[in-house]
Amino acid sequence: MDKTILVSGGAGFIGSHVTVELIEAGYGVVVADNMSNCDMTCFEGVKKITGRDDIPFVKMDFCDAAAVDRLFSDYRIDAVIHFAAYKAVGESVAQPVKYYKNNLSSFLNVLESASAHGGCNVLFSSSATVYGEPDTLPVTETSPRQPATSPYGNTKQICEDILRDTVKATAGSEGEIKGIALRYFNPIGAHPSGLIGELPRGVPNNLVPFITQTAIGKRECLSIFGNDYPTPDGTCQRDYIDIVDLAKAHVCAVSRMLDGDMEEDYEIFNIGTGRPVSVLELVNAFEKVNGLKLNYRFAPRREGDVTAIWADPAEANKKMGWKAERTVEETLAAAWAWEKHIAGQE
Ligand code: UDP
Secondary structure, eight states: OOEEEETTTTTEEEHHHHHHHHHHHEEEEEEOOSSSOOOOOEEEEEHHHTSSSOOOOOOOOOOOOHHHHHHHHHHHEEEEEEEOOOOOHHHHHHHHHHHHHHHHHHHHHHHHHHTTTTOOEEEEHHHHHGGGOOOOSSEEEEEEOOOOOOHHHHHHHHHHHHHHHHHHHHHTTTTTEEEEEEEEEEEEETTSSSSSSOOSSSSOOHHHHHHHHHTSSSSSSEEEOOOOOSSTTTTTTTOEEEEEHHHHHHHHHHHHTTTTSSSSSEEEEEESOOOOEEHHHHHHHHHHHOOOOOOEEEEOTTTTSSSSSOOOOOOHHHSSOOOOOHHHHHHHHHHHHHHHHHHOOO
């Protein structure tokens, strides 16, 4: 197979796992990243896992239109997977201009160059955040999007719309763009090799890095935000999707685009397990599978959190032939192995 996939933001948490799966599926990969939110740990891990020392890596900023265009001149790109974006919800509320500027202009540059260089397949990493607080569960791809509650969430919605409109406008032209938006639920875990995983800077916002950092003693105590929600145990429910399962969904989506299997030129898929898990259930599962006790307490609700959301992944199951396979226990064991791996390096 001699297809080349550009992975923007490919040195980060999701990008590095996707790079591994693409290479293992036989694709050529070009990794590009501005390293604004990561170091080379994961990219080095990718090289070790795949046994490949020759993966092209370009340090560049996707807000730099000339640099993006150079990339498309230097490589014959068959598909782009676009991860390069800021992702901290709270920071986006405090610094909206930074978020809109970065997340929108980087994506616009990719689309402009992709189209100018003869068209391309574009996979956009979207989020279940577009569903807001859903009226009915589980959510399907046709469940209505809700007004975004943060600039971060809004950039996901706007980029989905930009992709949809660009696909429509370029259809049948020389610079044709075909697109898939994958709406991720809650990606967690790490590669089973223990060589790549999440490397949050500062105090983690997300639940699982906070859990593993508490378990290893970097944080004193996990705060569970709210235990008075209208859910079975009072804590929020989410659809936690294993990072390797999630990465494999990208390979399925890329193959679907490259093999001409798309039913529409722009498609959307939920990437989740279909299984709701509460914060308390996740904490209990982490303790049990790793044989330890976690220091936690109940704290007030966190502003902006939805009560419950989980996916109906039937579309991705049926049309892409993709299915989440790993259990929450396997995923939480991998997350803990990764935390211990990085602690050993510090
Ligand atoms: N959460 C928590 N304590 C933390 C971080 C998160 O109780 O330190 C809860 C949060 O309220 C939500 C769930 O864990 O119900 C998942 O939060 P996360 O930030 O990981 O993802 P989100 O669903 O907000 O995108």
